[in-house]
Amino acid sequence: MRIVVLGLGYLGATHAACMAELGHEVLGIEVVPEKRAQLAAGDVPFYEPGLPELLKRHIDSGRLVVSGSYSEAAEFADVFFIAVGTPQKKGEYSADLQYVDAAIDELVPLLTRDAIILGKSTVPVGTAQRLSERADELAKDIDVEIAWNPEFLREGYAVNDTLHPDRLVLGLFGGGQAEAICREIYQLILDGGTPMIVTDPPTAELVKTSANAFLATKISFINAIAEVCDAAGADVKAIADAIGFDARIGRKFLNAGLGFGGGCLPKDIRAFMARAGELGAAEALSFLREVDNVNMRRRTRMVELTREVCGGSLLGKRIAILGSAFKPESDDVRDSPALNVAGQIQLQGASVTVYDPKAMDNSRKLFPTLDYAVTAVEACEKADAVLVLTEWSEFMALNPVELGAQVRERNVIDGRMCLDSTQWAAAGWQYRV
Template sequence: MRMVVLGLGYLGATHAACMAELGHEVLGVEVVPEKRDSLARGEVPFYEPELPELLKKHIDSGRLRVTGSYEEAADFAEVFFVAVGTPQKKGEYSADLRYVDAAIDQLVPLLTRDALILGKSTVPVGTAQRLSERVDELAKDLEVEIAWNPEFLREGYAVRDTLNPDRVVLGRFSGGRAELTCREIYGAILGADTPFLVTDPPTAELVKTSANAFLATKISFINAIAEVCDAAGADVKAIADAIGYDSRIGRKFLNAGLGFGGGCLPKDIRAFMARAGELGAAEALSFLREVDNVNMRRRTRMVELTREVCDGSLLGKRVAVLGCAFKPESDDVRDSPALNVAGQIQLQGASVTVYDPRAMDNSRRLFPTLDYAASAVDACDSADAILVLTEWPEFIDLDPILLGAIVRHKNVIDGRMCLFEDQWIANGWSYRK
């Protein structure tokens, strides 16, 4: 089947390459020239495991092409995926839907035949209905259907999650062709017994935001328990292990530490709260405000803990921050807890040196005043404290004996509770978490 993917960021580029892998002929539309040129050469302008090989494979085969032209896109296919960004509005909690609206406004007037537009972007409930009404105004005598097919991708596992998803969700209005078309698009995936949930658009929109809200709540829950453990002298990891054996709870996303960040969870739970308020249901999601507060407190606590291990003052201290990305297997530094902490520590007078295996370039663009090292060992040279803030495997495998010979003081703070605590303590380190 021929199809178009509008927007080639993390979501769109992955979706386009994976649709080509499923055998479809795909045209990707990207309006940013630098990003478009990179993708057209088969080069991914961000880090996502497995995607570079998949993209290059299908650019070379001709099954996937990239353009900046909506005119070309309108002529190419009858199925269009909207995969543009929905960032948080500046100064507000609500989602900024300008890119979604622009994609519809640019595409629909150019259509010359009936079409199906499938939303992939994470949007507030009610967006599909609003866009459907807008499409009716723009489409003239054509039948242009809107439906929502939310994504559930984890950065670092996006290709795997697209080709082997836990479920496929479709929210469609009655009387259209969205369900039959999606069954054809995802035929190979559905043939592997992947659940296919067909519902109305508001429900599909809420499935995505509800999933993110639940994951954020689970992370902040265990971090709230960690605060109590700090006061009581208890072991939060042991608590997480114990309650994680309960099948009703589960162990995943129950790791205490610095908290969540990235381009999805923070802005999505805030947009969810904002939309609930618009619908008159603000009290129903009031707990998410505390979820957000707990998450942000973890960053403040990390700064305070660093000051504590540096004898009560950060002025003139040297601090190594290992990790810039908000999670391992990603170069995404949007709302990165690690960079937020690094910036706060620097503002309090410390000299901060940062290292990350993948996110250095993105970090430099956001925080050019921080110092950046060529390796984890270089970052730790003469440090008064080492902070492990992203759980990259190479940080977990660091040798405390080697580092002990180059630091100024043996202070390590395990912000992700990923290090082998006994090993560090046995080699004379002050270990905090």
Template sequence: MRITVIGCGYLGAVHAACMAELGHEVLGIDVDAAKIELLSAGRAPFYEPGLPELLTSASATGRLSFTTDISRAAGYDAHFIAVGTPQKKGEHAADLTYVDAAVTSLAPHLAPGSVVIGKSTVPVGTARRLAGIIAGVQPEAALAWNPEFLREGFAVQDTLRPDRLVYGLPDGDAADHAKTTLDEIYTVALGNDTPLVVTGYETAELVKVSANAFLATKISFINAIAEIADVTGADVTKIADAIGYDARIGRKFLNAGLGFGGGCLPKDIRAFQARAGELGADQALTFLREVDQINMRRRVRAVDLTRELLDGSLLGKKVAVLGLAFKPESDDVRDSPSLDVASQLRAQGARVVAFDPQAVENARRLHPELDFAESAADAARDADAVVILTEWREFRDLDPAEFGQIVADKRILDGRNCLDPDTWRAAGWRYRALGRP
């Protein structure tokens, strides 16, 4: 099929490249000329494993191209909306400025029978409103909602081999045409027996935010247990292992530590609460306030533990921060707990030297006051304490004996519970972690 992808940020760039890889002719459209120039040259504007290779191979086939000119969307069969929905400044609600602008700009170029497909995470009720905008300009075009479930670091894999597909279809006769279009786009996934849920707009919108709310709740649950473990001497990792054997619970997302961040979970659970309030159902989601608060408390706890490691004072102490991205295999520092902790440590008097395999430049733009190193060893040289805040493999694989030779004092905070305490203690390190004795 001939497909456009409106918005070539994290979601859109990955989706465009993957659709071309699956054999479709794809045009990526974005207002950011610098981003389009990078993508046209086969270079990703952010770090995502596998994406540069996909951009190169897809561009070489002639099936993938990029532009800033939305009028070139005319004549294409399907149009994915993949723009951002950030949190409004000073509010919890989602900012739909980019979604509205994308649909409004695209509508005059829609042909009869074309299908607009929403990928962006939006408050429930948005799709029905956007369908009205489209109908007012091109009554013979249809809107479907097809939420994404990408994991940063695995986005290419998740797009090419999704674990489920959700179609939010319009009412009436347009539903059949929209479904047929989506089925053709996802022929490969459907041929691999990918589970498919077909529903209406509102359910499709709620599927995405419900999934993120549940994952955030699961993470905050185990971090709440970690708070109890801290005051009782229990080991939260053993608790997670034990309850994770229960098939009703499962072990995934029960990793206690610094908590969640990034461009999805924090803003999505806040926007979900805000929308529930607008609908008069705010009491249904009051628990998400505590989920958010538990998550934010982890950052304060990490700073407090680092201070304890340094005998009660951060003033003038050199602290090596390993990890700045909100998760490994990403350079994303949006609402990153790691970067937040690094900034708080410096604000409270520590001399922070930070390193991340991919996120240094993004972190430097947000916090130029921090000092940055070119490797973990450079950051840790003569450090009074080391704090691991993002669980990159190269940090998990550090040799504690070898690493201990370059620091001023063998003190380490394992902010992600990703190290073996016995191994580090045997090498002479004073080891602390969140929720472990």
């Protein structure tokens, strides 16, 4: 099929490349000239394992073409995916839908044939209905069907999650062709046994936000238990292991530590709360406010713990921060807990040196006043404390004996509980979590 993907950020670029991999002819629309030029040359402007090879292969084959022209998009195909960003509004909890609205406003007046527009972006419930009404106003004697097909990508695993998802969700208004078209688009995936849940647009929109809210709640739950464990002298990891054997609970996302960040969970749970309030159901999601609070407290606790291991003051101390991306296998530093902690520690008078395998450039742009090292060992030179804040495999493979020769004081704080505590303690380190 011929398909257009509107917006080639993290979601859009991944989706476009994967649709080409499924055999479709894809036109990707990106309005930012610099990003468009990079993608057209087969370069991915962010780190995502497996995506650069996939993108370049299909750019080179001609199956994926990048453009900035909505007129070209309107001529190219009759099926369009909206994959633009929906960031948090400045000073508010609600989602900023200006890019979603702009996609409809720019595309629909240019259409000359019946079309199907499928939303991939994470949006507040009710957005598809509003966009459908707007499309009806803008359409010129044609039928424009809007449906919602939310994404469920994990950064670091986005290609696999697109080509081998655990489920597909499609929200329809009914009476159109969107379901048949989607089944054709995803035929190879469906043939592989992936279930497809067909429902109405509000439900499809809520599936995505509900999934993110649940994951955020699970992470904050175990971090709240960690606070109790700190007070009681208990082992939160052992608790997580024990309750994780319960099939109703599961072990995934039960790792206590610094908490969640990135461009999705924080802003999505806040937008979910804001939308519930607009719908008159604010009390139903009031617990998410505490989920958010628990998450933010973990950052403050990490700063306090660092000050504690440094003798009560950070003034003049040298602190090594290992990891600045919000999670491993990503260069995303949006709402990064690690960089937030690094910034707070620096404000308390410490000299802070950061190292991350992939997120150095993005970190420098966001926090230019921090110091940056080219290796983990360099970051730790003469450090009074080493903080492991992103669970990269590179950090888990560090030799604590060799690293101990580089630091001034053997204090390590494992913000992700990813190190072998016995090994580090045996090498003379004070190990804290």
